[in-house]
Amino acid sequence: MRIGELSERTGTPRRLLRYYEEQGLIVADRLPNGYRVYDESNLDRVLQIRGLLDAGLPTRIIKQILPCLNKPRIIHFPDATPEMLATLEDERDRMTERIRCLTRNRDAVAEYLDAVREKREASV
Amino acid sequence: MRIGELSERTGTPRRLLRYYEEQGLIVADRLPNGYRVYDESNLDRVLQIRGLLDAGLPTRIIKQILPCLNKPRIIHFPDATPEMLATLEDERDRMTERIRCLTRNRDAVAEYLDAVREKREASV
């Protein structure tokens, strides 16, 4: 598929698909005329990127993380330098912390909403 | 305490403490000479703000969420307009989605790291 279709199917502006490519997060083949072509696997990948960006991770980190997410459980660590592993461990912990924070606050918001709902129902 | 101490205890630049105040996320009393003074409760609050910012929430949303997190379970919904409740529900769901995304990816990274560690131990 070309960029327009990927854009539509992922709800992502073309501009950003090009940006993600520039940042090394996705790769696109090119048609003879220079148009980008994507295969289906890019669909999930783009959604993954968007989710992580929305969760506060910068593209720099997402780029490190993506190789860990290859569909086939085939893990290629020949390129796994110690520094990179340390970065990943760090980031794993930061993600865990984010999850904790989000969960705590999400639950508080949910409780609040439940309380409001109860209150309203009681007064009806 | 004054801004320097709060900054040190929360690991937050003074600049940002002033910024958070400007955005309505924290409030500070003032000494006669204009210096900001904070009480202990601001410590947790600042950490909470930082956590949420790090998790991708903008100050605009954090401001909406904070009132749900008052220590005492005393909830004051007199000001809870329907639009605000809708926003909160929306944001609650977005947070849930973020948690899902982060968890999935964090687990993938963790698995990857475990696999690398196993591999290394096997080759020793």
Place this chain on the structure above:
DNA sequence: CTTGACCTTCACATCAATGTGAGGGTTCGA
């Protein structure tokens, strides 16, 4: 052959969070 809907690159703009520093007041101890 032209029109419209695609695509390309390039560049400048914006927005939120943050950095940085100037210019200046306050407080306190040597």
Place this chain on the structure above:
DNA sequence: TCGAACCCTCACATTGATGTGAAGGTCAAG
């Protein structure tokens, strides 16, 4: 009384993720 260590406001800079649009190439259908 002077200097160090605080604090203030104001303002401009930067960074990363985006928006927007110009100038132009490609291609299929009328």
